[in-house]
Amino acid sequence: MESIIRKSDDEIKNESIPQKMACFPQSKEYVSFVNAMASVVEKYGAEILEEIDCAV
DSSP states (O other): OTTOOOOOHHHHHHHHSOTTTOOOTTSHHHHHHHHHHHHHHHHHHHHHHHHHHHHO
């Protein structure tokens, strides 16, 4: 039990997201991803919700 190293939540969060992979709302990649997801939801969202509703 002496060999267990305790880490704070901040250390764990910082290790789990590599700096290169972190997305910030200001980045062009993030904005283009959100725009693409919004267009998919606008185009197919109602159809998918109907299918889910029928399945339940």
